Amino acid sequence: MLSLLLALLTTTTMNSSEPPSIVYDVSWDNASDHYYSVSVDVGDLTRETVEVAMPAWRPGRYILQNYSKYVIDFAATAPDGSPLPFEKVDKDTWRIVTLGNKSVTAHYKTYANVLDAGESYLDEGEAYVNPVSILVYVRDRMTEPVGLKLKQPDGWKIVSPLERSASGDMFLAEDYHELVDSPTMTSPNLRTVSFRESGATINIAVQGDWNYDKDRLIADHRAIVRAQGEIMGIVPFKSYLFLYHVLDHSMGHGVEHKNSTSIVLGPASAMTMPADGEYPSGLYNGFLGVASHELFHAWNVERIRPAAMYPTDYSREQYTTQMWIFEGITDYFGDVALLRAGLRSEESFLRGIAGTIQSFDQDPGRKVTSIAMSSFDSWTKQEGAPPGTFYSFYTAGKAMGAILDMKVRGLTNGAKSLDDVFQWLYAEYPANNRGVPEDGFEKALESVTGESFAAFFEDHIYGTKDVDWNSYFANAGMKLVEKQNPDPGAWMRIYFGGMSVMAIDPNGPGGQAGLQEGDVLTTVGGAPVTDTESLQEAVSRHSPGDRVDIAFTRDGETMTGELEIREPRKFADLVVLDGSSATQDRIRKAWLTTAAAR
DSSP states (O other): OHHHHHTTOOOOOOOTTSOOSEEEEEEOSOGGGTEEEEEEEEOSOOSSEEEEEOOSOBTTBOSOOOGGGGEEEEEEEOTTSOBOOEEEOSSSEEEEEOTTOSOEEEEEEEEOBOOSSSSOEEETTEEEEOGGGTOOEETTOTTSOEEEEEOOOTTOEEEOSSEEOTTSSSEEESSHHHHTTOOEEEETTOEEEEEEETTEEEEEEEESSOOOOHHHHHHHHHHHHHHHHHHHTOOOOSEEEEEEEEOSSOEEEEEEOSSEEEEEEEOGGGOOOOOTTOOOOHHHHHHHHHHHHHHHTTTBTTTBOBGGGSSOOTTSOOOOSOHIIIIIIHHHHHHHHHHHTTSSOHHHHHHHHHHHHHHHHHOGGGGTSOHHHHHHTHHHHTTTOOTTSOOOHHHHHHHHHHHHHHHHHHHTTTSOOHHHHHHHHHHHTGGGTOOBOTTHHHHHHHHHHSSOOHHHIIIIISSOOOOOHHHHHGGGTEEEEEEEOOOHHHHHTEEEETTEEEEEOTTSHHHHTTOOTTOEEEEETTEEOOSHHHHHHHHHTSOTTOEEEEEEEETTEEEEEEEEOOOOOEEEEEEEOTTOOHHHHHHHHHHTOOTTTO
16 A cells, blocks of 8 residues: 555656746854854845744644744845845744835844754854744745755765755755745764665664664664655655754754754753664663654644644644644654654553553543643643643544554454554545645544544543543453552652663652652662662662662762652553454454564
């Protein structure tokens, strides 16, 4: 099926013989001050004024960020270099008076000193351009072809998902939307590898001091691309860029794009690749998890888009109740792809699904805010909602994705799955240049199964009724149970990579003992700890309620604290029912089939 659908893939060819009438030029004078100098040449003018505006938000982060706050020294000039009058008409927009000129150039500087996947960054060692955060758009001309020139010092490599012009002097985009969906980077230290998979060229670029195994990196990415192509029945891109920043300190952030993803992760010292025959673990497992999540966005949100964001309006909020679908179910399929690719064990996959459900179920916010409203209100409530009233649509959507998959499989006696629902969405909406309406996902479920989902959506998406999880997992002959978690990191409320603290609850026992992200735990009660096994052994010498000394290093300095020993925490798990039927076994096997089993 995949190979047949690949033959149907169409691409847009731009006429590179004629330069676009809107061209951006990004350079810098002193990288250490973190200011990009941007000029925008705008031609083919017919009006007395032209307006340019900086985006107020970026796709992938549904909250206003107001990138115009970084802009200084705005100016405008005619073709002969003479200044043109302009005024700033709102927080994001500048109106330039053309004085009869058929072309004008807008000039400004913009500050770029946040190194994550969603902003732009500049220093002496790299220029990372996430265009949506630094490039203005020309009002009423956002669908025209545009060009991008980025300064490339001698000896620096450059990567971008965009194609070069025939002359090679700029990158080309079909329109502003494609331009700002295309992170571009130049650095003297970039390392790149490429391979072919499922009819596409896959490029991997790594910035940072990470000692990776190139063959393993390619093999793991190949498996993820193949698995996701099989889920969706089509690979929608000719080429795709995985752009990685690997840092020496704790960090985790990824942003999706139509033909690429930008991911920032660290510390590099904790990203140890597994030996042959072993499943990925620790931070490298997390690295693949982010990569898989962001890649699935190439289908879900980049092409299958909510109608409310079709097209993107960068000047204001665009409200939808569907972000639990576009982010949360993407997270579900990201994990499914790792399982099917043979990069995650069945045990780890099931425990992850169960843990997500447990987190959702125990969040008090779910009884106050519906899943639909957690999506709709993300613009205002992601930061600063009253305690216990809001929660992540990622968590909610991942939990819903799992049980909707079970429901579809049960209703169709295993003939269909959530894969088929998303293939239906892809064929119905992006293929017809349409966004998904607010009830589009519900209609997709009903079209695939022939059954109504109205009650489910009324109770659990638009309402806040408790979910009878086991009624859904029974379709696969499984049920949720609680088990005790022997990992001390669970009750310490720490996520370890080795003994390095990757994430921590500052109010948990580990945080109260003084540990912070980036610290490396070295002893507990005087006993050295180097891995989870030695940590468990050290803790087992003490009883709940005991307070023991710990030692850890921070930035090379040894520090100490006092840790309260706690009872092991209970965690959720999915287990097989006793006496499951042949149909249940068949559905479960199809759900959990891995690459090795195929």
